[in-house]
Amino acid sequence: MNPAAAASHAATRPAQYSDDALWAAVRAEGNRQEAQLELIASENHTSREVIAAMGTVLTNKYAEGYPGKRYYGGCEHVDVVEDIARDRAKQLFGAAHANVQAHSGTQANIAALMALLKPRDKVLAMSLDHGGHLSHGHPKNFSGVFYEFHSYGVERGSERLDMDKVREQALAVRPALIMAGASAYSRLIDFAAFGAIAKEVGAKLLVDQAHIAGLVAGGVHPSPVPHADVVTMTTHKTLRGPRGGLVVCNDENLAKAINSAVFPGGQGGPFMHVIAAKAVALREALDPSFARYAKQVVANANVLAQTLAGRGLRIVSGGTDNHLMLVDVTPMKLTGKDAENLLHAVDLTCNKNLIPYDQNPPVKASGVRLGTAAITSRGLGEDHMRLLGGWIADVLANPTDTSVAARVRREVAELTRAFPIYA
Numbered sequence: 001m002n003p004a005a006a007a008s009h010a011a012t013r014p015a016q017y018s019d020d021a022l023w024a025a026v027r028a029e030g031n032r033q034e035a036q037l038e039l040i041a042s043e044n045h046t047s048r049e050v051i052a053a054m055g056t057v058l059t060n061k062y063a064e065g066y067p068g069k070r071y072y073g074g075c076e077h078v079d080v081v082e083d084i085a086r087d088r089a090k091q092l093f094g095a096a097h098a099n100v101q102a103h104s105g106t107q108a109n110i111a112a113l114m115a116l117l118k119p120r121d122k123v124l125a126m127s128l129d130h131g132g133h134l135s136h137g138h139p140k141n142f143s144g145v146f147y148e149f150h151s152y153g154v155e156r157g158s159e160r161l162d163m164d165k166v167r168e169q170a171l172a173v174r175p176a177l178i179m180a181g182a183s184a185y186s187r188l189i190d191f192a193a194f195g196a197i198a199k200e201v202g203a204k205l206l207v208d209q210a211h212i213a214g215l216v217a218g219g220v221h222p223s224p225v226p227h228a229d230v231v232t233m234t235t236h237k238t239l240r241g242p243r244g245g246l247v248v249c250n251d252e253n254l255a256k257a258i259n260s261a262v263f264p265g266g267q268g269g270p271f272m273h274v275i276a277a278k279a280v281a282l283r284e285a286l287d288p289s290f291a292r293y294a295k296q297v298v299a300n301a302n303v304l305a306q307t308l309a310g311r312g313l314r315i316v317s318g319g320t321d322n323h324l325m326l327v328d329v330t331p332m333k334l335t336g337k338d339a340e341n342l343l344h345a346v347d348l349t350c351n352k353n354l355i356p357y358d359q360n361p362p363v364k365a366s367g368v369r370l371g372t373a374a375i376t377s378r379g380l381g382e383d384h385m386r387l388l389g390g391w392i393a394d395v396l397a398n399p400t401d402t403s404v405a406a407r408v409r410r411e412v413a414e415l416t417r418a419f420p421i422y423a
């Protein structure tokens with residue numbers, strides 16, 4: 001390269017890592033993750049290999065289309081990447097077809113709805129106030145704008161789904177599609193019952209296993225794949241991969257409709273670097289160690305819930321079968337917002353959350369949602385859950401006592417230092 005060309009090359013491609021302000025913020029976020037215990041139920045700590053895959057030259061590549069049928073040249077290597085990711089997804093979830101291109105869980109749901117429905121068709125899904133998701137019919141979301149959503153919820157006393165009630169509603173609404181899956185439901189979901197109801201009313205069944213994908217992969221939650229027409233999920237929650245969506249199904253015609261609904265239906269070029277990271281995470285999830293991880297996530301949630309209940313907090317539905325719990329903080333005369341702030345002040349990160357039949361508006365809420373996926377990834381076990389539950393109860397029972405907060409904050413710091421995420 002002649003000197004002038006080299007200079008202009010250097011001008012357009014500055015030395016690596018010269019963006020000090022940006023990298024300072026990235027480092028600070030890394031330090032935050034190390035120093036806090038992450039109890040947000042939808043988050044996790046991925047492996048270094050997942051992060052490495054995202055930081056590769058694959059981000060440079062346009063690959064609209066699917067392996068072997070692309071609209072751009074030079075796709076011979078990214079085709080291999082996408083085939084590896086699809087094969088692993090099929091193997092992990094026992095499905096005949098997989099689409100790994102959806103940029104997020106919401107994008108996966110948009111594709112599934114487009115593949116399964118005509119605009120304005122009726123859908124029966126879980127109420128957002130009882131733990132459903134925005135992409136299950138929120139009036140401002142694509143789903144609520146283009147389809148007619150009806151909702152089912154949990155029972156007042158048990159705070160659980162009653163499948164007889166869901167069936168009655170399905171018979172009354174006669175939806176074209178039933179959706180199952182939630183963002184804040186701590187009990188096993190009976191996918192076989194949903195499948196039977198869908199058959200009886202002539203509806204399709206879409207299961208959104210966003211939160212529990214890793215638990216299904218690890219064998220600690222029954223799989224929806226044998227019962228659902230389509231299963232969507234996120235790859236970044238319990239599945240512990242990069243941020244993204246994934247769709248699996250068994251029917252070949254549906255698979256074609258989903259591929260076309262993802263691209264060109266709702267997206268342009270796939271994020272090949274993210275698909276590579278999904279492939280890494282799927283390989284990790286196929287390893288026997290992942291089943292042990294999933295089991296530990298559930299065991300930890302169970303002990304944390306029991307510890308909190310033993311200290312006077314109310315666990316919605318009386319406990320948990322999965323990685324999360326809703327904690328009603330009204331026995332402590334607090335709102336969910338208060339509790340979120342009090343816990344954040346001692347380096348415990350979580351989110352306020354509506355509880356079923358909540359008397360408070362969503363900006364305050366009466367509960368917090370706690371999950372164990374991330375803290376289990378950094379190596380915490382059941383004994384730590386007893387400590388953690390004690391700290392949470394100490395802080396929430398003594399909201400104005402700064403000495404309690406200072407002591408808990410020190411103990412959290414000690415524990416996070418003993419269990420680094422990226423040692």
Ligand SMILES: *Cc1c(COP(=O)(O)O)cnc(C)c1O
Pocket residue numbers: 042103104105106107109132133135181182183208209210211234244245
């Ligand atoms: C998190 C979640 C999603 C959406 O995920 P995004 O990647 O944030 O779009 C969809 N459905 C359910 C049930 C979820 O919990």
